[in-house]
Amino acid sequence: MEPAVEIRHLVKEFRPAGRKLPLRAVDDVSLTIGAGEVYGLIGPNGSGKSTTMKALLGLVQPDSGVCRIFGHDSLKVDSRQQVGFLPENPYFYKHLSGAETLRFYGKLCGLRGTALEGRVKELLSLVDLSEAGDRRLGGYSKGMLQRIGLAQALVQEPRLVILDEPTAGVDPIGSRQIRDLIFNLKERGITVFLCSHLLEQVQEVCDRVGIIHRGRMVKEGPLDDLLALGDQTELILKDASPELLEKIRGLVAADGGATLLRADRPKTTLERLFLEETSERPNP
Amino acid sequence: MSRPAKNRPLNPRRIGVITMHTFTQLVRMKVFYFLGAFALILLGSNLFEIQDLGRPDLEGTDVLRSIRSWSLGTMTLFSVVIGVVATALLLPRDVEDRTLYTILAKPVPRLDYLIGKLGGVLLLIFISLAVMDLLMTGVLAVRTHFVTAEQVAAATRSGWPPDAVEALRQDTLNQGPTWELHGAVLVVFLRAAVIASTAMLISTFSTSTLFTTITGFLVYFIGNFQAEARRLYFGEGIDPLEKALGMAVAVIFPDFQLYNVVDTLIEGGAFPPGRLEMLIGLSGFYVVLHLFVSWIVFAEKEF
Numbered sequence: 001m002e003p004a005v006e007i008r009h010l011v012k013e014f015r016p017a018g019r020k021l022p023l024r025a026v027d028d029v030s031l032t033i034g035a036g037e038v039y040g041l042i043g044p045n046g047s048g049k050s051t052t053m054k055a056l057l058g059l060v061q062p063d064s065g066v067c068r069i070f071g072h073d074s075l076k077v078d079s080r081q082q083v084g085f086l087p088e089n090p091y092f093y094k095h096l097s098g099a100e101t102l103r104f105y106g107k108l109c110g111l112r113g114t115a116l117e118g119r120v121k122e123l124l125s126l127v128d129l130s131e132a133g134d135r136r137l138g139g140y141s142k143g144m145l146q147r148i149g150l151a152q153a154l155v156q157e158p159r160l161v162i163l164d165e166p167t168a169g170v171d172p173i174g175s176r177q178i179r180d181l182i183f184n185l186k187e188r189g190i191t192v193f194l195c196s197h198l199l200e201q202v203q204e205v206c207d208r209v210g211i212i213h214r215g216r217m218v219k220e221g222p223l224d225d226l227l228a229l230g231d232q233t234e235l236i237l238k239d240a241s242p243e244l245l246e247k248i249r250g251l252v253a254a255d256g257g258a259t260l261l262r263a264d265r266p267k268t269t270l271e272r273l274f275l276e277e278t279s280e281r282p283n284p
Numbered sequence: 285m286s287r288p289a290k291n292r293p294l295n296p297r298r299i300g301v302i303t304m305h306t307f308t309q310l311v312r313m314k315v316f317y318f319l320g321a322f323a324l325i326l327l328g329s330n331l332f333e334i335q336d337l338g339r340p341d342l343e344g345t346d347v348l349r350s351i352r353s354w355s356l357g358t359m360t361l362f363s364v365v366i367g368v369v370a371t372a373l374l375l376p377r378d379v380e381d382r383t384l385y386t387i388l389a390k391p392v393p394r395l396d397y398l399i400g401k402l403g404g405v406l407l408l409i410f411i412s413l414a415v416m417d418l419l420m421t422g423v424l425a426v427r428t429h430f431v432t433a434e435q436v437a438a439a440t441r442s443g444w445p446p447d448a449v450e451a452l453r454q455d456t457l458n459q460g461p462t463w464e465l466h467g468a469v470l471v472v473f474l475r476a477a478v479i480a481s482t483a484m485l486i487s488t489f490s491t492s493t494l495f496t497t498i499t500g501f502l503v504y505f506i507g508n509f510q511a512e513a514r515r516l517y518f519g520e521g522i523d524p525l526e527k528a529l530g531m532a533v534a535v536i537f538p539d540f541q542l543y544n545v546v547d548t549l550i551e552g553g554a555f556p557p558g559r560l561e562m563l564i565g566l567s568g569f570y571v572v573l574h575l576f577v578s579w580i581v582f583a584e585k586e587f
Contacts, residue, residue: 085389
């Protein structure tokens with residue numbers, strides 16, 4: 001099957017004012033994203049994540065290397081018919097309402113008439129903004145802006161969605177809504193290329209991950225493979241009695257080859273605890 | 285390999301979408317408030333001064349001329365300021381707000397984006413000038429009616445011969461709403477179109493709105509000395525350096541002095557033969573040239 005994204009030996013240098021030597025933002029990066037995959041590109045600030053994404057969208061021109069979207073050169077306008085993009089901290093036109101924003105982007109992609117109106121309604125419902133659709137974006141919260149941004153990225157039903165820090169500055173509830181939307185996209189077979197430094201979120205949603213540092217891809221592969229500790233086994237028990245645990249310890253000690261490293265109660269995450277306490281608790 | 289839809293540049297629908305969006309954006313920035321002020325002053329001056337026109341001499345036509353002059357002066361001011369400021373503002377704002385990323389990440393050729401943005405500014409200026417023209421025509425029509433009646437009555441009372449009265453009537457009507465006056469408004473629009481496309485060109489390589497605005501006005505100012513530059517270039521006994529400078533100015537900067545034909549029209553004069561056609565052609569040439577160079581710069585620009 002044709003890959004959704006193919007980046008080969010991408011190099012991008014910038015020449016900042018007052019600096020003699022060029023700054024290499026992306027250094028020989030290669031990656032492939034299969035159709036329907038959720039791929040996470042992670043790395044510290046200034047590591048080259050956004051530049052890689054911009055090169056893929058034709059917003060910057062590579063010094064060398066190629067970027068392809070479903071086999072099409074990403075510098076060509078036609079390749080963008082299949083792509084939806086949500087930039088980091090987007091500021092859409094404040095004078096437009098949510099529905100007008102989607103109409104504007106839809107028309108740019110060639111949608112018209114009832115098809116466009118139907119799509120606008122569908123997307124507002126998908127991102128849970130049906131009631132705020134007629135309000136101007138100037139009055140939207142950060143999370144609402146991110147969601148309308150995601151909706152505009154999906155307006156032409158793209159096969160690939162590129163999300164640059166989609167939850168930056170969003171509270172945990174808004175962040176989870178966006179995470180759920182990503183799961184929704186995955187279920188619908190849409191490829192997602194996600195760039196974030198919120199590692200927990202990337203771990204939650206991504207099939208494959210690339211770690212970029214100082215412009216170079218330092219690690220890349222399926223998430224399960226990258227995270228698995230090859231010589232360790234996890235055993236999670238429910239309602240285990242102290243006697244049973246003692247027996248297990250005895251068996252491990254008797255084996256001679258294996259070592260019990262830790263027996264502890266698993267913990268929930270702070271995010272999950274926060275969400276349970278704020279949104280999942282029933283009203284008194 | 286799947287084949288996405290072809291997205292060739294110069295798609296009228298896509299350009300239309302960006303044009304209408306830019307127009308809406310400017311309207312919601314309350315640019316039309318200026319029109320309200322214009323209407324208020326024009327109508328107010330008409331209502332309050334109309335009783336003072338019972339004079340048999342040419343003072344009445346002076347008032348009509350003053351309305352034409354004031355109206356066209358305001359139109360020029362409005363169109364040049366909006367042409368420079370709005371164009372200088374829109375492009376960098378889209379870059380700063382990253383809305384440009386989301387637009388260019390859609391199948392939108394950069395040329396279409398530029399044409400759409402300029403189109404939105406020009407549409408706003410065109411509609412504003414059309415409304416102002418309508419208001420000016422209405423006020424002038426009313427005042428011309430009263431002034432003509434007063435002047436003819438006064439001249440008849442003074443015993444002027446009929447042909448002299450008719451000549452006076454005709455002279456007064458010439459200071460009212462005429463096709464030449466509408467032509468003058470068209471010239472004001474053409475001048476604004478050239479200055480707006482100049483500002484767009486500057487904004488494609490400038491890094492700040494302030495720089496674009498100042499340079500845009502500077503180009504307008506220099507453009508008004510084009511004729512002098514041409515005289516330097518073609519004149520005899522001119523220093524080679526001055527000649528080179530004159531040539532550079534004559535080639536780079538549009539000759540805005542040509543548009544000063546508006547002054548003759550305000551005085552009740554007519555277009556010199558072929559002047560309007562020449563101005564339409566020249567303005568079209570400059571707008572296309574500026575758009576083409578803007579596109580060359582913008583096509584390579586990184587965000």
